[in-house]
Amino acid sequence: MKQLSDDWFALGPSYYRRLTLYKPTLTNLQNSNHFLISIGGCGGLIAFLQKPKQSGNSLLIITTAAGKLFVETTWKDAPPVAISWSNSEELVVVQKSGYATMLNLNGTFNRRFSFGKDAENSQIIDAKFFTHEGRTAVAVITGNSQIFIATSLERPRILAVASELPLVNRPFVWQVVSSPAPGDFAAFKGPWILLAFEKYIHRLGVGKAIKIDVQNPGGQEIRFSNYHRLALSPNEEMVALYLDCSVLRVFSLVSGGGLEVRMELDLSARAAALGGGISDNNRVSTLPSGLVWLDNSTLALQWSNFVVVVDMEKNIYELFYPSLVHIQPEIDGLRVLTLSSHEIIQRVPHELECLGRIGASSPAVHLFSAYREWLAGSGRAHEFLRPVLTSPNAAREMHGAVAACLRAAAHCAPTSTDAQQNLLAAAHFARGFLSLLLAAPSAKNVDCSMIDSLSEMTIQITTILRLLNSLAVEWVGMALTWKQFESLGPSTLLDRLLASKHYPLAVELVHTYQKLPSKIPEHIQVRRSGITRILCHWVKSLPLSQSASPGDAVNVTLARRLSAIIDRCGISPGTDGGVCFATVAETAISCGQTALAERLLELEPRVASQIGLLMRLQRYEQALSRAVQSGDMDLLLAGVLQPLLEGSDARLEPTALSMLLRKHPIALALYRQYLEGNANFSESRTLPKGKLASQVLAVLQQEVDPSLATQRTVREAFASKDPAQRSDILIRAKDAYHQMKLDFLAHVCYV
Template identity: 25%
Template sequence: MANVSVAAEWQLLYNRYYRKPELYPMRWKHIDLSRNKVACAPFGGPIAVIRDDSKIVQLYAESALRKLRIFNSAGVQISETVWKHPGGRLIGMAWTDDQTLACLVQDGTIFRYNIHAELVEPSISMGKECFEQNVVDSVFWANGVVCLTESQRIFCVADFKNPKPHELAEPGLEDSAPLCMAVIEPQYVMSGNVEVLLGVTEGGLVVVEEDSVQRVETVGGEVLGPLQKLAVSGDGKWLAAFTHDGQLLVMPTDFSEIKFACNCESALPPEQLAWCGMDSVVLYWDDMLLMVGPIGEPVRYLYDEPVILIPECDGVRILSNSSMEFLQRVPDSTVSIFKIGSTSPAALLYDALDHFDRRSAKADENLRLIRSSLPEAVETCIDAAGHEFDVSRQRTLLRAASYGQAFCSHFQRDRIQEMCKTLRVLNAVRSSEVGIPLSIKQYKLLTPSVLIARLINAHQHLLALRISEYLGLNQEVVIMHWSCSKITASLAIPDATLLEILLDKLRLCKGISYAAVAAHADKNGRRKLAAMLVEHEPRSSKQVPLLLSIGEEDTALAKATESGDTDLVYLVLFHIWQKRPALEFFGTIQAKPLARDLFITYSRCYKHEFLKDFFLSTGQLNEVAFLLWKESWELSKNPMASKGSPLHGPRIKLIEKSQGLFSETKEHNFESKAAEEHAKLLRIQHELEVSTKQAIFVDSSISDTIRTCIVLGNHRAAMKVRTEFKVSEKRWYWLKVFALATIRDWDALEKFSKEKRPPIGFRPFVEACIDADEKGEALKYIPKLADPRERAESYARIGMAKEAADAASQAKDGELLGRLKLTLSQNTSASSLFDTLRSSFQGVS
């Protein structure tokens, strides 16, 4: 009996059954669809209604103000707003993929509203040409729109997220307006651009793309007459067209053939033409709905009130003033169970449950009949349950599946559980208060995460949270949106109270971004609440930037320092540096060692002057002195600081300043003295460069300066440097000996050796002569060497073996003889001489 009552509601279109269950009685009042423009979103989305300003209508008791009202699919009002837009008549409106309502007016402006009837800024313009020429028609799709102007030009916005209007190719319609217009969405076109189909009065189609226009006058050898109405299938592959002589044609969108044609018995074009899934086409005239399939007689449904067709992926929703229905092909699983006279395994299993409930033995008989097909019967019952909108029928089908599963050994146990889960979610969102009548196919295509996003946007936060928890999805997105919405809507609640309300929910989700909620509070002018919220953010990388944006610089610095993240500390430092006066900034960082050290490190490289101010403000004069000294060295690297350059003047002044600062503290006596002498030496060197016109003195040592002076013959200058810097006599002798040897002034060297007994002895004289390869000059000084060892080695170095041997014999040093032998290894007679001497020493010992 149950089978009869279920199947009695179906209509047969050739060999396929269709059903049209009522989803909701509409809960709105005084809404007449014929007096309004209506936009319905697919996937059970919201309905937008606004009075049609192109019709003269009686106002009844309503206000003369035009209102845009938004309802859910059950007719429960979600929001409303007064329509205030100038720009002419409303040409068209539609819902985008993200459930934003796009409204196109006559001057080519698109105003966008969210589901709460709040205007989304900015509005989009279709361009100057649309503004000047007026828009007369439009077609929307998921995220775009094409519009037709009075001068028959077509403009397109392909993506509302990147709204750049552009004109398509000139369709060449002259002055005759097209009879109808449809689009093939970019995702179904090879070029990736939208394709516009125009039905024209002379017959056939004009296909307009970005840069091409194609005339389609014949399809499969048949001439196309004028087309009055067009509809493209959901997958972009098929086109349904209603002709001037009352025929419905279905053809592929490559126009290769006419797949089928059906005479509709009316030459009057339908008000609406829509695809019912992919199986049939629905046409609507003011009192009749006609469903046409590829074979067989069409099915008629009569209506005494206006309806709106809403195409879905698996059917078409039918909205009237009083109800929302869903016309769909009956799923195969449902047909196999409920078809009158069905003896399929699933029908017998469903029947067996009925007998079992009535305690009849026929239940066991039915099970024995289908034992080999029991898993298939269970699967069919589960599938049929998924396609049902009636909750009691869902329950009965699932009980039948569960009953059959008890006798199956190899059936997947979690299939029923999965279906129960899915149906609980679907039943929750189908309730009239939520009003999202999704079928199971639509739900799978939409995905749970998108459904939750839509619930959130409709402020159904509790339901979204429960579904997320039930399906094991991330709840963070729900709680975040709820928190931000709560802040926006709770302007009268004190900060401390609202904080506790928010924390109560935010704590449900580990790792949630308190900083993002705090940022929203700050954006809404609740800075104190933002500061309190950000305290709970565990991630410094999110906490610190927000503290800076709400003006909590000191707290941000403390948090950044605690984190030990030098990048974060630098972020805060630079922020405070720009905002605060220097002295206040110095005071802030002085108390934070890490921040202070990082500031000093950075400033040493890039901000010397600012760092000097910091050290002066904190009384670190020695640090300032070191900086000045470093600056003096930086000046020396300047390529202009040569050849008696005046840049040496500032260098010397910098060193003198640093010397003055070093002298302020006893701990830096050495540095003070060094700086003083450095300045004095630089001054002398600068003067020497000026007088000699040679850039060879500056930045050389005292010793090098003296040596250079002697080499240049400027003995007076050398003596002056010696006197100024108290150069010791021994050092003076060394420098002068080697300087005179360098310029090979042997007479001067000899004269110098005779001035008095040299304090360094005569060895440096010998070495200087030998190094200059002047053996004769060396012989003047070798006999004057007091130590026989030194004499022996010096003679050996200039190749005088006998004299070396004589001196060595005086020293009586066997080791020395071995060294001399090595020095004179090339000389065979010398080697035997040293061997003889060594033998005689050993004999004596």
């Protein structure tokens, strides 16, 4: 059986692990130095944008994390300076021309914004991406040494940073700090710049610049010309600087604006051995090409195809790769990308380290060891279980051991499915012992609801692990660790799956959260509207239908596919986790899929949601019929009759409308009542609001009940203030009633 620590390495007292996610074959990127590279966080896509060439356009290649080609297109815009994936899953390209352009996952244009006229005129020479208040932001340096910060990509607000340093064609390194600087400095409350220029370090804020003096530890003077690399820790409390004399220094940001040296390490001998990269002037360079923080206490340095991991206690671990390396920080470690491998280096999660580290001793370790011995058919299994079973708190210790195995299994995702299975099996193995321990007299003060909590934890972890293992397969290419999965959130993950058109996995994601009793608002939203979002995206991806007839072969095929999808989703309409077919139908109407929209409206159980869309589709008879069947008179009147007869966009002739109303006696009677009610309370002669409604009323009065016209004549007579006109009208009404043999009403009309 594979050991939990097979892919671990020790760095001082801590353990780190190399997770080999994929082994891509990037044959079209043989020289990655010619590309700007950005790896999407939490298993996102990888973008390769070719650096500007002397002639011709650059190439933009987007692949999955497994190296599978997603998009390949030509970059025809201004030369790029830097690229990065934003928190909203957009590819941001900072251009030399002074603009930042946002592309969607398919590499097509979304929008852009300018950093101002100064940036456009002097051009951008460098850019840095950072996160500010949960949003992706970017800072740029222009050709005249000005610095601008866009605090948000959605609503960019450009800040000008104070700087008088001549940065053009001079060596400098810099980074953006998004948190307020220690000390009482109003200029450094928002994003500010930490810049190392020549031998000095500067803090640059909005309207203020400060030069920081760095004291050498022990009073020793280090000879160097400039700073070569700068990296800011994830918590923005420490900064690492690599000097051109191959000395690594780590400072902490202290109150008052100073820098306090926390660690200094001379890497000159090691750098000479690891060097071998070729610099711009074709001489051998011993300086690293990358410096990033792996976590808040560990750094990673890169030399061409070497990665060196260093902690604050000066412990060092070297990793060799057969080809050039690109490193990029991840939320829980460091991503290492080569032409033939994609790895994550991270500190071993505490839940897993407790079970796998050398010399570990705990109830969970005893349980896991006992399970492995039992699986091998060894009698030593009982020896490992004895310390737990004979403990005075045996039930509590066994409960903790089962929970520890479950949590450790969660952190084995996404690479080690064998370890997941073994840890889950060990937890299941212990459930029988736990039931016996809870039934023992010594456990009378133990809460038996612990079994229920373990059951809920088991369901949650196994359900999510099943999803993570499905996402990690090579043809999907979205390998996520447990922490990345929690950080990404289901809504963003669902959008990512839909953009890749992995509809079955999107359905599995929604089903996963429907099984979990989570009360987090984002989880509830995905649980309730996830299937609706999937269907809306599927409708948008369909080619435009050439025929609106439901009997058309293409529309029949779409209807069958829709039925198959609904069956596959396994969710009936109207339930808490059901589908809002009206929303999907509205999307279908906007995409020109009218026949599909009609089919979707047939599945919508809420009549009120159907009526408005049927009116948009000009399916007046269906709208009238369903409104009558609902028994809701307010809906029938306000949703169908009034828009149908009084709307400015009604397209039926009066006779056709009257025939339509005669097919539904309830609707006809209701509309007559509505018109007559308006007549009783109206001082004007115009009863309804539209000319079409008056024409329809006249047709109905002539065809159905002639006495209604005479009644209207009598009302007109009594409304008239001219006695002669009133007398003439009443005489005509009397004659009409006599012809209809309504003598009583005729007698009323005598003047």
